[in-house]
Amino acid sequence: MPGNQLNGHISPDIAQLSRLRYLNLSMNSLDGEIPQTISSCSHLETIDLYSNSLQGNIPPSLGQCSALQTIILSSNNLQGSIPPELGLLPNLSALFFPSNKLTGNIPELLGSSKYLRWVNLQNNSLSGRIPPILFNSTSLSYIDLSQNWLSGSIPPFTQASSSPLQYLKLTENNLSGVIPHSLGEIPQSIGKLEQLTNLYFEENDLTGLIPSSLHGCKHLTKLNLSSNNLYGRIPPELFSIYTLSEGLDLSYNQLTEDIPAEIGRLINLNSLRLSNNKLSGEIPSTLGECVLLDSLHLEKNFLQGSIPNSFINLRGIAEMDLSHNNLSGRIPEFFESLSSFQFLNLSFNDLEGPVPEGGVFTNSSAVFIQGNRKLCATSPILQVPLCSTSPHKRKRTSYIVAIAVPLAIMVDVTLGCALVIVLKKRNQAKQLTDQSARLMLKNFSYTDLFKATDGFSADSVVGSGTFGMVYKGQFEFELCPVAIKVFRLQQLGAPSNFLSECEALRNIRHRNLIRVISLCSTFDPTGSEFKALILEYMSNGNLEGWLHPKMFRQTAEKSLGLGSRITIAVDIAAALDYLHNRCTPPLVHCDLKPSNVLLDAEMVAHLSDFGLAKFLSNGSELFNSSSIAGPRGSIGYIAPEYGMGSKVSVEGDIYSFGIILLEMITGKRPTDEMFKDGINLQSFVELSLPNKINEILEPSLTAYHEGKDIDQVVDTIQSCAIQLANLGLVCSEMSPKDRPTTEDAYAEIIAIKEEFSVLWNRVGS
Structure with a gap:
């Protein structure tokens, strides 16, 4: 009976269901304790009480249910320790206790369960050391112990060669010592975990070198060792893990020396973060061989030399941060042609010469170049000194351009053809892993x-x-x-x-x-x-569930601050900019609303549900929607002109985007019962601007922020909320011609995000 708005306690009379095998009461509002009498359900195989408000301890009597295979008690308020008796269940295969208030040690008996495959104890208050037997199980394939108070060193992997472990997450604990590696004749190296695909050790107090033996994890797709105290050189052997595709994060450590040239072997890598270390030397030109990179962060190191010309191959790059280094030379002009750029930070280096004029450089809110005293620009948009040119120089430049442009086009075409071949081969290689x-x-x-x-x-x-x-x-x-x-x-x-x-x-x-x-x-x-x-x-559901948590029975902890809402709005605008301006022909979503905005584990927004989407050709529909009766879209979010038979257009998506912005700041759906008698969401917001904005803000936005001056918090939120409200109103104008273009809306929301970030960092304690 999941998701049925049930409340009250679980009756002790459940013991009378002696033949019960499957119990699912998840996503309700049940409180009280789990009855001890549940042990009388001796045939119980699965118990799922996910997302309720249950309190008290986990009943040790569950250890008497010998048939139990799966126990899911996630997202409750359970306290006390994990009963060791659970480790004696002969058929136990899955244990999910995340997001509770459990304390004490992890029972060693859990590691002795013969068939246990999944253990998730994330986001509790567990302490003490990790039982070594848990990491040497011959059955466990998934372990998540993140966001606890675990201490001590990471246990050695003495049985690693026979371990089926695929997922290991120890993020946000107090673990210390070194990453396990072979010591003498004792095989305890993490590199022996050949089945491992995801490894997360970030935000601990680990020290020592990164073990070169990690290359033995030959199926690893994501590795995160960030925010520790690791030092020394990055082992070149690490870059022989060709399966690394979802991300490599070594940021916020004490790593030194140069970036090994072998990094070019990671041909499938999407995200690389080496920022906030002490790396020196030049950026290796081989990094340009990582042609699938969409995110590159090398900021706050001691890198020098010029930006490699090989970066011209990074055709899918969306964000690049090379700031706070000692880079010199000119900004490569080919950056103009990297059309996927959404964020470029080259600030606080020693770059010189004119700033390129096209591509990402036309968007001042996406480019940061301050702190380079030798840079100049032909336009004041980027806030650097204007370049001074004499008539003779201009004449000479025209001759150079006349020769260089055709040559550059030929080179671009040649490189483009070569890149297509390389991408095709490397994509095929990626598909195998x-x-x-x-x-x-x-x-x-x-x-x-x-x-x-x-x-x-x-x-x-x-x-x-x-x-x-x-x-x-x-x-x-x-x-x-x-x-x-x-x-x-x-x-x-x-x-x-x-x-x-x-x-x-x-x-x-x-x-x-x-x-x-x-x-x-x-x-x-x-x-x-x-x-x-x-x-x-998408593990974090959709935006609607976060904007209206009570309607979706989410806990109060599941609330979005204004900064998170702005970031999600930027993600939505980025997707629309891609659909409207980067696709050929352009694509209109037609059904943009919060329930179609999905959020992944990192709260990155993804547009979904393209069933009503329409391609445009020469400003008109490429095909019609005669098979679908009625207006295209959802009530409240659909552009008014669609209801009058107008053709699909990008302006319709902008209208929906505007409504979402207004819903984000007010917490009110456009179909709320309060909107009647000529009052709608737009007029509700417009009447409050600017002096009464606080009266319409969703209450959690101005709630108390620990460690922050409340008055400054409110001032910051109100200031940026007014900007969001104004953007939402202009985007949701009744007439399509009065709405901003997608590019302008995208640029404006990025500017709001940057201003919020600056103001929030100034908020005092």
Whole structure:
């Protein structure tokens, strides 16, 4: 009975259900304690009490339920220690206790469970040392002990060569000592964990060198050792882990010497962070061989020399921060041609010469070059001195341009062709190791999806809409979950909705768009047509659930500060800028609303649900939507002109974006019951500007912030909220011609984000 708004206690009379095998009361409002009498349910195999308000201790009597396989008590207020008796359960395979208030040590008996595969104790107050037996289990494949008070050193991996461990997260603890490596004849190296795909040791007090033996983790896709006290050189062997694709983060340590040239071997890497260390020498030109990089952070080191010309190969780069180094020379002119750039920080170096004029440099809110005294510009937009040129210099320049431009075009074309070939080969290599790519190569059957969703069970449902249901799925032998969107083909417009979504998502790729992994088009066991999409799973749900937590039975801890809301708004605007201005032909989403803005584990926003999306050609629709009755979009967010039969346009998406901005600051849906008698969300906000803005703000935005001066907090929030309100109002103007362009809206929201960051950092304690 998940998600049924149940409240009150779990009755001790549950003991009378002696034959009960499966109990799911998740996502309700149950409080009180878990009854001790539950041990009388001797046939119980699964207990799922996720996301309630349960208190008290975990009953040790659960250890008497010998048939128990899965225990899920996540997101409650449970206290006390973890009963050691649970480690004696003979069939236990999964233990999920994150986001509670558990204290004490981790019982050593957990490591002796013969079939235990998943342990998640994240976000509690557990203390003491990690039991060595836990890290030497022959069954555990997933361990998350992050956000606790665990201390001592990381236990040695003495049985690593036979370990099935794939996911290990120890983030935000008080662990000290060195990362385990071979000592004499004792094999305790973490590098022996050959099945490991995700390793997170960030935000601890680890010291020593990064073990070169880490290269033995030959299936690693993400490695994060940031915010520790690691020192010495980055071992070149680390860059032989060709599977590293999702991220390598060694920032905020004490690493020294140069960046090894071997870094160019990481041809599948998307994100690299080496910032806030003591690295020296030049940026290796081989870094340009990491052609799939979309995020590069090398700031706050002692790097010198020029920016490598090989960076011209980073065609997908979205953000690059090289600030606070000793870089010299000119800013490469080819930066103008890197169209995916959204953020470039070159500030506080020793760069010189004229600043390029095109590309990202036309957006002053996306480029930071202050602190380079020898730079100049032909336009005051970037706030550096203007370049001085004589008539003779200009004449000479024109001759150079006449010769150089055609030559540059020829070089660009040649490099472009070579890059296409390289990318194709390297993408093929990535597909052999990355989980998403493996799934993309697989043809999924109805049976595969049926098993992954536990028979399309109700407790697997994570969302629903007009044309289908979305389930959380877990494929056998895969670590990460997926989202499976099953279309209701009997619903009018659903078949064309499926085709539209496939067409829209086939050729687009952006960090703020949901990614389709694969699809399934077949027949179910009854002979009925069956269509589904396999998508990335977003662990933090959708924006609507965060803006209206009470409606979605989320805890008070699940609230978004203004800074987080602005960042999400920037992500939405970045996605729209890509769809409207970077796609050929342009693509209009048509159904932008908070429930279609999904949030990943890092709270990065991704637009989803492209079933109503439309391509544009020469300013008109490439195909119509006659298969879908009524206006395109959702009530409250749909542009008013659509209701009068107007064609789809980018201005319609901007209107929806404006409504979302107003909903973000007020906490009010555009369909709220309070909006009647000529009052709507826009007029509600407009009447408050500027002096009564505090009266309409969502209350949690101005709540007490520990360690901050409350008056300064309120002033900062009100100032930026007024700017958001003004942008939301102009974006949601009734007439499409009165709305800003996508580029202008994107630039404005970035400027608001930058101003909020500056003001927030000034808020005193």
